[in-house]
Amino acid sequence: MAVETDREAILLLSEIFYPGWGVSVDDHREEIIRADGIFRAVKVLPGKHRVLFRYQPRSLTIGATLSILTLLLLCFSWLWIFRRSRHSSPG
Numbered sequence: 001m002a003v004e005t006d007r008e009a010i011l012l013l014s015e016i017f018y019p020g021w022g023v024s025v026d027d028h029r030e031e032i033i034r035a036d037g038i039f040r041a042v043k044v045l046p047g048k049h050r051v052l053f054r055y056q057p058r059s060l061t062i063g064a065t066l067s068i069l070t071l072l073l074l075c076f077s078w079l080w081i082f083r084r085s086r087h088s089s090p091g
Contacts (some may be wrong), residue, residue, distance in 0.1 A: 004048045011051060012041040020057030033049050 003011055010033065017034050023042045024030060026049050035041035042051060 001051050002048070003044055003051050004045055005046055007046050009044050010035070011040050011044050012039055013053070018053055018055075022054050022058075022081055024052050024054075047066055 009079045017032065017039055021032055021040060022029065023032050023040075023044060025044060030042050032053075032075050033041040033043065042053075042054065044051065
């Protein structure tokens with residue numbers, strides 16, 4: 001989102017804070033502030049800024065990594081079985 005302010009401010013989103021959210025202001029990682037205990041917010045300095053909230057929970061990264069490793073294991077297993085069957089078949 002595009003943000004413009006003439007003084008230091010807090011950008012408050014009325015969305016619930018949940019682990020896994022990250023924020024960047026002008027492509028620099030910033031810390032998410034828990035506003036009123038349940039909302040997400042970020043400090044913004046004077047001027048025009050581009051603020052990007054991104055949801056990247058650790059569980060998604062772990063799940064994607066495990067899925068890719070499993071796919072690679074299946075591919076290598078299939079190749080190994082295929083090559084073994086070609087070498088053991090007669091003539």
